Amino acid sequence: MLVIGLSRLESYWTQHPQAEVTLRALHALLAAAEWVQADDLLRQWSGIARHEGESFRIALDPEGCEVWLQVNFPLGIAQIQAVHTKSLQGAPADERERETHSNPGGLRASPA
Amino acid sequence: MSVSVKPIRTQADYEQALREVATLMSAAQGSQDEERLEVLAALVAAYEARQGRPAPADPIDVLQLALRAQGKGQKDMAEVLGSRSRASEVLSRKRRLSADMIEKLSTAFSIPAHLLAAPYEAAAGRLRRILVGGATTAALLVAMGGAGLGILFWSYGQDLPEAASLAGYQPPSVARTDASGHLVERRSFVPLSDIPSHVVKAFLAAEDQDFYDHSGVSARAVLRAAAQNLMALGDNPAGGSTISQQVAKNVLLPGQPRSVERKIKEIILARRIERNLTKDQILEIYLNQIYFGGSAYGIAAAAEAYFSKPVASLTLAEAAYLAALPKAPNNYRLDLAANRERAKDRRDWVLARMADDGLITTSAAYLAAGEPLVQAN
Numbered sequence: 001m002l003v004i005g006l007s008r009l010e011s012y013w014t015q016h017p018q019a020e021v022t023l024r025a026l027h028a029l030l031a032a033a034e035w036v037q038a039d040d041l042l043r044q045w046s047g048i049a050r051h052e053g054e055s056f057r058i059a060l061d062p063e064g065c066e067v068w069l070q071v072n073f074p075l076g077i078a079q080i081q082a083v084h085t086k087s088l089q090g091a092p093a094d095e096r097e098r099e100t101h102s103n104p105g106g107l108r109a110s111p112a
Numbered sequence: 113m114s115v116s117v118k119p120i121r122t123q124a125d126y127e128q129a130l131r132e133v134a135t136l137m138s139a140a141q142g143s144q145d146e147e148r149l150e151v152l153a154a155l156v157a158a159y160e161a162r163q164g165r166p167a168p169a170d171p172i173d174v175l176q177l178a179l180r181a182q183g184k185g186q187k188d189m190a191e192v193l194g195s196r197s198r199a200s201e202v203l204s205r206k207r208r209l210s211a212d213m214i215e216k217l218s219t220a221f222s223i224p225a226h227l228l229a230a231p232y233e234a235a236a237g238r239l240r241r242i243l244v245g246g247a248t249t250a251a252l253l254v255a256m257g258g259a260g261l262g263i264l265f266w267s268y269g270q271d272l273p274e275a276a277s278l279a280g281y282q283p284p285s286v287a288r289t290d291a292s293g294h295l296v297e298r299r300s301f302v303p304l305s306d307i308p309s310h311v312v313k314a315f316l317a318a319e320d321q322d323f324y325d326h327s328g329v330s331a332r333a334v335l336r337a338a339a340q341n342l343m344a345l346g347d348n349p350a351g352g353s354t355i356s357q358q359v360a361k362n363v364l365l366p367g368q369p370r371s372v373e374r375k376i377k378e379i380i381l382a383r384r385i386e387r388n389l390t391k392d393q394i395l396e397i398y399l400n401q402i403y404f405g406g407s408a409y410g411i412a413a414a415a416e417a418y419f420s421k422p423v424a425s426l427t428l429a430e431a432a433y434l435a436a437l438p439k440a441p442n443n444y445r446l447d448l449a450a451n452r453e454r455a456k457d458r459r460d461w462v463l464a465r466m467a468d469d470g471l472i473t474t475s476a477a478y479l480a481a482g483e484p485l486v487q488a489n
Binding site for chain 2: 072079
């Protein structure tokens with residue numbers, strides 16, 4: 001596949017060096033893949049989650065991150081859209097951050 | 113149908129193109145959007161390639177990620193490879209992937225073979241790590257020692273006497289007495305051509321066996337001296353000096369006390385002397401310059417002092433005795449009765465060495481060793 005959006009991976013592993021080897025390996029596997037439909041991808045990657053359309057989320061738990069990917073199978077193009085840090089609770093830290101910022105004063109709402 | 117896209121020249125162009133690609137990813141097949149997506153993706157990929165291609169992924173990292181992605185592990189890999197230890201060793205990089213393993217793993221886990229065939233770094237074994245570490249340390253020490261020695265030699269090489277001046281030097285003939293009229297220094301110059309070959313050979317055997325082979329410094333002599341010093345535990349240390357070094361010491365560095373500094377200067381000067389003088393010139397200066405004990409300086413004065421005869425008349429045994437003297441002249445002087453046995457031993461050692469070096473026959477050495485060692489009146 002033609003994999004684009006490499007800068008997303010690079011910017012992530014620059015800030016999280018522990019994830020670099022896995023992200024490089026992921027890039028290599030994506031670039032060498034010959035999937036012609038979503039089922040091929042899902043069959044080969046049991047840990048992948050499919051979202052709306054041809055959008056996929058690959059969770060890399062040991063590295064504490066997840067990679068968002070959009071694929072156009074007929075053209076053989078995969079775009080890495082984002083790499084997020086996963087929180088301990090499972091939700092991406094970036095999402096939690098967005099939620100925090102949406103609250104007045106930038107503070108998370110009290111559980112009480 | 114033609115697609116009009118802006119070339120990607122800057123980071124801003126690139127970001128904009130990525131955003132547009134994201135919106136086009138679900139373009140319908142055969143649509144203009146799909147065509148635009150294809151062109152844009154190619155341009156983005158070309159731009160990323162210009163920014164620097166990612167380094168090839170490590171095959172073991174690829175293998176581990178592929179196993180993880182498929183919910184498989186080392187056990188599955190062991191089944192494919194037919195050995196648990198082999199799987200463990202591959203994953204811990206103690207064993208390299210063979211062509212056979214690559215083929216099996218590629219088929220079993222749908223990993224393109226070329227990803228597994230890329231070069232990668234195997235873990236060094238403990239012994240190998242120790243050996244490599246030791247060799248690296250040794251190489252570093254040798255390099256540092258070499259550099260230090262180079263600086264030391266360069267520093268001592270400055271302001272040394274001019275070795276080339278020896279080319280025209282001839283040890284002077286002198287007869288010097290003290291205030292009470294006693295002879296304290298006597299030297300008569302004799303050209304090398306007038307010195308019999310057995311006399312020259314005796315000195316070569318005793319002082320510098322490699323004289324005609326080295327260029328001022330003899331590694332063999334240094335090693336031999338080091339071995340002798342080790343066995344003698346520093347008692348009466350041997351110097352390993354060549355004849356050229358002794359010329360440097362006696363003519364260019366006279367009166368300097370024994371020290372490492374003087375030794376280094378001797379080595380530097382010996383090499384310079386060798387570059388400026390012929391071997392015969394060096395030998396002639398040496399034989400006419402060195403001290404033989406008492407008031408005798410030079411071979412001619414020594415022949416007169418010990419045997420009351422000219423150099424040309426010295427026998428093999430006499431020549432061997434005189435060759436024994438430069439090492440420690442006053443230890444072997446025949447006028448002192450306590451020295452005589454030691455002097456004979458030393459003379460016989462020179463004769464044996466001449467025979468060992470093939471300079472004389474064994475029978476000649478045997479006959480000469482049978483001669484008594486007495487000083488002429």
